[in-house]
Amino acid sequence: MVENSSALASETQPLLRTEHVVPRAHHLIGPLDISRPTRYGILAGIWLGTFLSALNQTLVPTMLPSISSDFNKAHQASWLGTSYLLATCTFTPLYGRLCNAMGRKRANQTALLFAGLGVLLCGLSRNMEMLILARFFSGIGGGGLFTTSSIIVSDMYSMRSRGLTQGIASIFSGLGLGLGGPFGGVITDWLGWRWAFLLQMPIFCLSYLLTSWNLNYITEGTGKSSKEILKRVDYLGSGCLMLSVGATLIFLSVRYNEGLPWLHPAVVVSFVVAIIFSFAFLWVEFCIAVEPVLAPTLLKQKIPILTGISNFLVATCNFAIMYFYPMWFQTVNLTSASTAGLHILPNSLSMSFGSVFAGWMMHKTGTYKRINLIFGIFPFIGAVGIYLLQEDSGWLQSWFSIVPLGFGNAVVLQTMLIALLAHIPDSSMAVGTGFGQLFRGVGQVGGVAISSALFQTQLKTELEKRIHGPDANQVIDKIRHSSRLISSLPTDLRRNAQDSYAASLKSVFLFAAVSTLLAYIVRLPIPDKDLEHSPKRGRLQPDPSSGSSSPTESLEEESTRR
CATH class of the missing domain: 1.20.1250.20 (MFS general substrate transporter like domains)
Structure with a gap:
């Protein structure tokens, strides 16, 4: 009788437990x-x-x-x-x-x-x-x-x-x-x-x-390369953005802070560079990146x-x-x-x-x-x-x-x-x-x-x-x-x-x-x-063996988290 009970129990349980498939699953705790x-x-x-x-x-x-x-x-x-x-x-x-x-x-x-x-x-x-x-x-x-x-x-x-x-x-x-x-x-x-x-x-x-x-x-996607x-x-778009904004700052500084005339090379070059890299940034963002x-x-x-x-x-x-x-x-x-x-x-x-x-x-x-x-x-x-x-x-x-x-x-x-x-x-x-x-x-x-x-x-x-x-x-x-x-x-x-x-x-x-x-x-x-008023779906789900439950509630979210 004991043997039958054991056999029945074993037949109702999964052949492979989760912890055997992923030995460290209890460490994979999601943000919630x-x-x-x-x-x-x-x-x-x-x-x-x-x-x-x-x-x-x-x-x-x-x-x-x-x-x-x-x-x-x-x-x-x-x-x-x-x-x-x-x-x-x-x-x-x-x-x-x-x-x-x-x-x-x-x-x-x-x-x-x-x-x-x-x-x-x-x-x-x-x-x-x-x-x-x-x-x-x-x-x-x-x-x-x-x-x-x-x-x-x-x-x-x-x-x-x-x-x-x-x-x-x-x-x-x-x-x-x-x-x-x-x-x-x-x-x-x-x-x-x-x-x-x-x-x-x-x-x-x-x-x-x-x-x-x-x-x-x-979090979801962490396992990606x-x-x-x-x-x-x-990186290219960020570089163009930095050069565009930087050149604009230089233009404003040399033209207004230092008072250089409009035809001064520093004013002309910084102004032209700012325009060029502004358009380059938009081109990279819409066409390349x-x-x-x-x-x-x-x-x-x-x-x-x-x-x-x-x-x-x-x-x-x-x-x-x-x-x-x-x-x-x-x-x-x-x-x-x-x-x-x-x-x-x-x-x-x-x-x-x-x-x-x-x-x-x-x-x-x-x-x-x-x-x-x-x-x-x-x-x-x-x-x-x-x-x-x-x-x-x-x-x-x-x-x-x-x-x-x-x-x-x-x-x-x-x-x-x-x-x-x-x-x-x-x-x-x-x-x-x-x-x-x-x-x-x-x-x-x-x-x-x-x-x-x-x-x-x-x-x-x-x-x-x-x-x-x-x-x-x-x-x-x-x-x-x-x-x-x-x-x-x-x-x-x-x-x-x-x-x-x-x-x-x-x-x-x-x-x-x-x-x-x-x-x-x-x-x-x-x-x-x-x-x-509830957490977003699709985040990493907790492993049952982790035992995490009520301690995860937010500041005013204890009763509504799940």
Whole structure:
């Protein structure tokens, strides 16, 4: 009888157990099936990385006077921002492909290594050229940290919960953006500007260790040949994009920052090269690239195009304000670098609050359109408030006019990311994330480069109107190249310099206001869509022997994950 029972049992069981076919199956855990401590370890690691990336975006502006004075090359100072953003703009879209080719862990750590190396070289730089190159290396990784972080969060959470989780992630990036200016100013006044870079290295190491320990889940397609996928990465398109944007930056710099005439060889060559490689980039993307960085399939769709244009204009406004708002207080109100940097902090705190608010609202309502319509106009209100600043403006306007800008832009960026991902296939999630980041990166470059060209052109005009005499040109050049000289100028000359900087900065703030208003108009046709409240299908399924169950729930998703 026992033998019959055994035989019956054996006949009802599969001849080959799963664990015998794949001996290590219990290690192949998907992103929806990892334990809660592991999930939080992953989030801590990637969010430390995004914090550092955001910190380095706003770290430099308050240090520019000190760096420019050390190297005596203030006319090249804008390249410290644009070189970082050029690298971010060019390499960020590649990380969507690299996440599929290398896996999430290696792609994230590649970005982290580039960012860390760049920051270390910044602290060790001995001249302006080396510092600009180091900022470029840092930007290669900085943009990748944002992209890989978004992709990893998208792996682990449903569409509806993703907005809330990305909102919490924005607290870290918001803190980075907010603390960059004050941190750079305080450390510059206390220890010197180099230490503002070097003190970041332990945090880079901690981020690397956390992802090494925890970021080990498997996603669909991981088993494909990395070598074959890497061959399909659009290196040619990325190179054309970098040369196109880089040549445009050089043109704006030599024509407007340095004031060279239109027929000067540097102006003509950079302008022609920019046009040639712009068309070359489009040709490569539409005709040659196997997996183009620009994703022409998304360019044929209404929603990706509108969200991309919105991202571009929002980023243009954000970076025009962040790079020049502290300068108002240093050059017009004559405050210290640390105090000027602190004026960015309300913006970043409001961005963090706005991101969490937008994520919470999308999580609760399952929609994003109404939130965008109501709060998307806030950035324009904030930019107008900044434009109306005066030297004798009270503390309320000086410190809090920037709050609507930060809150509104955070809501916009959160809702536009979800709108983009909600209207593309699941299989295009990584590429779509890179697509949105590409437009945002170009906007960041444009915000700094265009506003810098506008500022320098206007500043030269304003100074020439107010300063006269036999040595006027020499005095004007000194004031343009080193804003720290303003406080030490004779009273009459100092007054003229302050008024010139005020008028020039107002032109930048007006440019930012127009950009954000256009962004609001562009977003109006984007339709609403109900957000699903369960994880995406098609991800790697857990092995039954792994025993993973309830610990995999997300922050507010325990009862709805399956």
